[in-house]
Amino acid sequence: MPLDPAALRRDFxxxxxxxxxxxxxxxxxxxxxxxxxxxxxVDAMVKAYEGSYANVHRGIHWLSDQATIAYExxxxxxxxxxxxxxxxxxxxxxxxxxxxxxxxxxxxxxNVKAGDEILLTLLEHHSNIxxxxxxxxxxxxxxxxxxxxxxxxxxxxxxxxLLTARTKLLAITAVSNVLGTITPLAELIPKAHAVGAKxxxxxxxxxxxxxxxxxKWDADFVAFSGHKMxxxxxxxxxxxxxxxxxxxxxxxGGGSMIHRVELERFTPAELPAKFEAGTPAxxxxxxxxxxxDYLGVIGMEAIGEHEHRLTRxxxxxxxxxxxxxxxxxxxxxKAGIVNFSLYGANGREIHPQDAAQVLDRGGVAVRAGxxxxxPLHERLGLSASTRASFYLYNTSEEVERLAVGxxxxxxxxxxx
Amino acid sequence: MPRAxxxxxxxxxxxxxxxxxxxERYEYLIDLGDKLPDMPAEEKVEKNRVQGxxxxxxxxxxxxxxxxxxxxxxxxxxxxxxxGLVAILLQMLSGRTPEEILSxxxxxxxTRLGLKQHLSPLRSNGLHSMVxxxxxxxxxxxx
Numbered sequence: 030m031p032l033d034p035a036a037l038r039r040d041f042x043x044x045x046x047x048x049x050x051x052x053x054x055x056x057x058x059x060x061x062x063x064x065x066x067x068x069x070x071v072d073a074m075v076k077a078y079e080g081s082y083a084n085v086h087r088g089i090h091w092l093s094d095q096a097t098i099a100y101e102x103x104x105x106x107x108x109x110x111x112x113x114x115x116x117x118x119x120x121x122x123x124x125x126x127x128x129x130x131x132x133x134x135x136x137x138x139x140n141v142k143a144g145d146e147i148l149l150t151l152l153e154h155h156s157n158i159x160x161x162x163x164x165x166x167x168x169x170x171x172x173x174x175x176x177x178x179x180x181x182x183x184x185x186x187x188x189x190x191l192l193t194a195r196t197k198l199l200a201i202t203a204v205s206n207v208l209g210t211i212t213p214l215a216e217l218i219p220k221a222h223a224v225g226a227k228x229x230x231x232x233x234x235x236x237x238x239x240x241x242x243x244x245k246w247d248a249d250f251v252a253f254s255g256h257k258m259x260x261x262x263x264x265x266x267x268x269x270x271x272x273x274x275x276x277x278x279x280x281x282g283g284g285s286m287i288h289r290v291e292l293e294r295f296t297p298a299e300l301p302a303k304f305e306a307g308t309p310a311x312x313x314x315x316x317x318x319x320x321x322d323y324l325g326v327i328g329m330e331a332i333g334e335h336e337h338r339l340t341r342x343x344x345x346x347x348x349x350x351x352x353x354x355x356x357x358x359x360x361x362x363k364a365g366i367v368n369f370s371l372y373g374a375n376g377r378e379i380h381p382q383d384a385a386q387v388l389d390r391g392g393v394a395v396r397a398g399x400x401x402x403x404p405l406h407e408r409l410g411l412s413a414s415t416r417a418s419f420y421l422y423n424t425s426e427e428v429e430r431l432a433v434g435x436x437x438x439x440x441x442x443x444x445x
Numbered sequence: 446m447p448r449a450x451x452x453x454x455x456x457x458x459x460x461x462x463x464x465x466x467x468x469e470r471y472e473y474l475i476d477l478g479d480k481l482p483d484m485p486a487e488e489k490v491e492k493n494r495v496q497g498x499x500x501x502x503x504x505x506x507x508x509x510x511x512x513x514x515x516x517x518x519x520x521x522x523x524x525x526x527x528x529g530l531v532a533i534l535l536q537m538l539s540g541r542t543p544e545e546i547l548s549x550x551x552x553x554x555x556t557r558l559g560l561k562q563h564l565s566p567l568r569s570n571g572l573h574s575m576v577x578x579x580x581x582x583x584x585x586x587x588x
């Protein structure tokens with residue numbers, strides 16, 4: 030059933046706010062950066078704090094039971110949402126970045142040695158580059174990158190040289206946060222496994238927008254963030270295959286992740302507690318559970334289709350604007366992210382920050398900069414770019430408003 | 446010989462007071478930025494770049510021998526609105542003594558012009574860092 034964004038928007042009061050002295054309506058197109066939370070999610074957080082909040086796992090009192098049930102209930106919701114086999118494979122983290130750092134430290138330090146290779150792609154976000162650079166520095170491993178075509182799709186022509194028996198890990202995004210490129214995971218994951226490499230997927234831009242089935246992917250690790258899927262700040266997930274997580278030493282040490290502590294040693298707890306040191310982000314986890322419930326009612330396929338339609342519309346409308354160049358692949362090969370550059374008089378590039386500032390005056394919120402992907406921008410020959418990104422509550426009218434705003438930008442920078 | 450600071454400011458305040466909306470302000474800033482000469486490419490290098498995430502600002506400082514010494518600044522940005530703001534900052538601060546620079550309340554002036562938000566470190570546009578570096582250079586020069 031096609032989704033009705035106008036109806037959904039009633040759950041998001043923040044989308045009705047007016048901006049600046051002129052009181053222009055908000056057009057929120059920065060969902061790749063973070064997403065808004067609907068009332069049911071906010072209500073779930075308020076309800077937790079007002080009626081069932083206490084520390085989890087430790088207490089024997091009624092409130093602690095309630096909180097633990099809600100927290101572990103959220104973990105089960107995540108498991109079902111991504112098709113994992115067991116809740117032991119669902120680790121709550123602060124976000125995608127922390128999840129990847131956990132793997133780089135805990136799995137990486139124990140399994141990667143000098144001369145080993147880690148294969149990334151030029152599409153990667155810094156959070157799926159820097160932890161591997163740090164691991165390489167600690168261990169003497171080497172980093173390699175799968176190149177891209179000019180349209181932002183992966184260039185797999187040299188894959189056989191890049192993915193070899195020396196490769197210990199393929200760390201790859203499911204969807205590029207800059208260009209929206211959907212990577213061919215179904216093709217790459219079996220190839221990585223065939224050479225004995227593990228696979229980590231940065232799924233930050235895909236889990237919120239599509240059906241996720243980690244077992245169908247057969248991924249070893251999957252990382253994603255709650256705030257990119259309506260859940261608000263402070264919560265993310267690392268999925269890992271049970272056998273891998275069991276073999277990995279703990280990440281952070283402290284309370285909750287132990288079984289026993291003596292003066293000189295400790296024994297770690299079982300999964301998933303082993304990787305959740307300290308008091309967790311209890312209410313944010315509950316919020317993630319509520320977000321999953323909300324998304325479940327709408328349906329991930331409906332959301333994906335809706336965004337796909339907006340992306341096609343954006344390509345059509347923006348494609349008609351002289352002086353605007355869209356980067357990345359065609360709509361069929363991308364998710365709901367449209368990245369572009371603008372050119373003013375004499376073909377001189379309008380700096381994305383200038384464009385974003387002018388768009389902001391018209392109420393349109395996009396992102397300008399390198400989007401935490403400097404290697405990708407270097408490859409594209411850009412210092413920065415402007416990005417509009419969609420979610421379930423965006424409308425065709427908002428795509429029009431974006432186009433109008435962009436015409437205004439060109440007008441302001443083209444006089445004379 | 447640079448004009449007295451107060452003349453420059455008065456003109457600026459007058460110009461901005463006459464503007465009706467953000468579009469006029471931005472167009473004025475863009476014009477101002479366009480009139481500021483581009484920095485030569487050899488000087489737009491890492492050591493001259495000030496911290497900023499969204500756009501680049503480059504700053505070069507030269508000390509003119511005098512008593513007291515005078516600091517001349519050259520700056521550029523790859524974002525046009527920022528370049529206009531850079532031009533205003535240079536108008537106010539370049540060719541001044543360290544004491545004049547250190548005692549100058551830039552925040553107040555930008556507030557008066559309705560541009561305060563652009564100076565915020567949260568903006569990450571390099572302006573805040575540029576002002577910080579200018580003040581540090583001035584502090585280094587004063588007795």
